[in-house]
Amino acid sequence: MLASRLIPDLDGGFCRAVLGRARDLVDAGVPAELLTVDPGSAADHDAHRAEFVRRGELDRPERLRNLFDEASADPSWVRAAAHPGTRDPALEYRPVPAAHPVLELPVIAGNPDWHLSTAPVVVLAADGSEAGVLDGFGGLYRAWLDHVLATAPGDGLQSVVIVEARQLGELLTAWDSPAKLVHTTHTAHIGEPYTPDAPILPLWQRWLHAAGAFDAVVWLTAAQRDDVIARFGAGRIDEVLPFGATAVAHPRPAAERDRHRAVMINRLAPGKRLDHAVRVWRRVVDQLPDAVLDIYGEGASRGAIEALIDELGLTERVILHGQIADPDTVLDDPAVLLLTTAFEGQGLAVLEALAHGTPVVSYDVRYGPAEALSDGGGLLIASGDEDAFGDAVLRILTDDDLHARLVAEAHAAARSRSRSAATREMLQMLARVAERPRRR
Structure with a gap:
């Protein structure tokens, strides 16, 4: 399961929902892993993992993996993915991690579409020299996913990547990998006045036109699915899988x-x-x-x-x-x-x-x-x-x-809306996705 970030108390319901879905899949026997691309420090990420474990939202800290933590711990995969090239001299670069950099990221200031930039990401050799580049953030993220899938044990549902963030999903529609892509949604796609024909929010416009490349798009409600189909047609594989919340055994009278x-x-x-x-x-x-x-x-x-x-x-x-x-x-x-x-x-x-x-x-x-x-x-x-x-x-x-x-x-x-029921529906959907030919 791929999200931009998972930080305690920062993203409210989104964070609880993603962690809860992953934990439910694990409890059902699926070795689901949570993947993030937040370029924070390893110490911060360790603190986040510890807090999620303390709350019972994560069964073990190593299940929550981060691209930059792993590049720092073992840079071999990112260096192997680099190709010849040089940094963009017109851009500022930020070393990550700060203490012993493995990467230098281009700073794309003032651009809401920064994630789409193909400005070179610089990969550093052990002596600090430039070992090569990757083609933008998309090239970096795809290289990490290739590494994650290549080193994952077993097969089956582990070859299905559940994407939880639209900015990441946009970068994977042309990903050359046998992995299947399921993209979830978490919020409304429309702006004011929030009617079916209201303006489409900018972050959704490009994503909706590309959504047919995913092996399934998961909506939380039938109403949103139906509104999207009415406006954009049925060129996707649309699934409705609401989150669940297991009822307490004895509610207070x-x-x-x-x-x-x-x-x-x-x-x-x-x-x-x-x-x-x-x-x-x-x-x-x-x-x-x-x-x-x-x-x-x-x-x-x-x-x-x-x-x-x-x-x-x-x-x-x-x-x-x-x-x-x-x-x-x-x-x-x-x-x-x-x-x-x-x-x-x-x-x-x-x-x-x-x-x-x-x-x-x-x-x-x-x-x-x-x-x-x-x-x-x-x-x-x-x-x-x-x-x-x-x-x-x-x-x-x-x-x-x-x-x-x-x-x-x-x-x-x-x-009737328990988490266990939601998990069964998710597993059934993932099995259907695994059986179908890849769409991209």
């Missing part, structure tokens, strides 16, 4: 929950529309003065959200707790989880809430909440309608019968 407490788990980012939630909570507190909204997450919008909380006099009623390592620890007590996002890939927090029997009030946005709540367990509100959202929250917080019904529905809905 409705009567034992904090009936005037709600929770949110998401990045503090503009697209999450935390300002909607804070304004809604002002209305809730006007009717339920002891009501508390706990918000877990970090991000660039913290300052703006703090200012709005102060402005509305909610400093004791809306609490920003910062990043949380394990969302499961805060999902048993609250009466409800709120989701005010403008868009999602699937909305992992919704699944995690249902798994704990915690009802959800969510805007009906693309993509995820409608499918997650199709069997009950929450209330869907037209996107952006703060008045209706507030009404729904107050109903759940004050109507004991409604709350008890939603708690029961939430847990029942989660049982």
Whole structure:
């Protein structure tokens, strides 16, 4: 499984989802490995591995591999892949790793398509001289994948590379390897106003036109798959494989929950529309003065959200707790989880809430909440309608019968969306991919 980076607490639901999927495959007997190309230090990467192991998200540290760590530990493969050439004299170069460089990377400043540059990556010999070059970041990444696959024991599903990042996927569509490529998706491909015909986000445009080269494209929801097919045709092998969240054995009964407490788990980012939630909570507190909204997450919008909380006099009623390592620890007590996002890939927090029997009030946005709540367990509100959202929250917080019904529905809905079921579907899809001819 190939991702740009996997850093504790940095990428929220994406990181939890990728690590969880890998761990589930390992538990199912598949020797899945996690591959990253983050050019951080080996010490930082070791710390990340140790933290993931501590949290139980990684079974052993060596399963999380990094290109630059491996190039530093054994440069033979990258030197063997280099060909004659010289650096681009017009560019600045950065030595990696800094202490004992094996590579010098071109610095492509101010260009969102930096990953597509074919500017030479310089490979250094043991004495520090230039041993040759690779053709851009794509050449470097492909050389590492060739090395990983050549040294992997066994066969079968190990020859399927699951790509978790579009920038990496773009560099592999012409990869000369017998490996199969499965590309996952994690978020919406559309911008404002987030309707099926809304503008395609820039990072998606080129990727969507190239996606037919992958041996499967995995969507988290049927709605996103259908929107893409309607707009771009069916020139891909499209699969729908939602993430799962295994239900707790015994969810806390409705009567034992904090009936005037709600929770949110998401990045503090503009697209999450935390300002909607804070304004809604002002209305809730006007009717339920002891009501508390706990918000877990970090991000660039913290300052703006703090200012709005102060402005509305909610400093004791809306609490920003910062990043949380394990969302499961805060999902048993609250009466409800709120989701005010403008868009999602699937909305992992919704699944995690249902798994704990915690009802959800969510805007009906693309993509995820409608499918997650199709069997009950929450209330869907037209996107952006703060008045209706507030009404729904107050109903759940004050109507004991409604709350008890939603708690029961939430847990029942989660049982049909378990991680084990998601893993079985993933294994079936990978087996189909392994049997088909390669598409690129």
